[in-house]
Amino acid sequence: DAGVIQSPRHEVTEMGQEVTLRCKPISGHDYLFWYRQTMMRGLELLIYFNNNVPIDDSGMPEDRFSAKMPNASFSTLKIQPSEPRDSAVYFCASSLKIDRDGYTFGSGTRLTVV
């Protein structure tokens, strides 16, 4: 398995633009998580899905953020409009709860909003 795949690896965008981050989880995993990592706030859970259904989105910072999981092999995190304070590394992770093996993380997307 290729692991959790995130794209793009790096994204630089101007303030006000729409940004879409993509994630392909490990095949067969039933949970998908989106995290944001910054120096100031560490790792923050934004939202997670079980069997493509959002379970908890209480970590989504504001209405500018939205996430979807249209099928078991794809998820997106969208920021519209983007702001400089959204600059961070965004991680996607997936897991198979029954295995209790923890999460497998993607390599992350480094977002810079200028």
Next chain:
Amino acid sequence: AQSVTQPDIHITVSEGASLELRCNYSYGATPYLFWYVQSPGQGLQLLLKYFSGDTLVQGIKGFEAEFKRSQSSFNLRKPSVHWSDAAEYFCAVEADSWGKLQFGAGTQVVVTP
């Protein structure tokens, strides 16, 4: 609510010396505990996990961790560190029945020659 505390933000250790990273948790039931490592520019990688049974668990890269219920701790150890162990280390506890993990703030490990 479940929580995880890593008291040390930053640790410097000499290559070849032993390493111990502290982790304390707050959880009502028997916790599911994890240690992850993050190398620069990479995602988090699972080092080891504890669910039940033997309180000393072995992981990858020569790491081990010991679960101590009386101290609510799950400290990570390595007898002899290598320069490649320089990274950030995160302790995590399973925070709810859905399998959501609560991560600690992380400990940055610097290895000196």
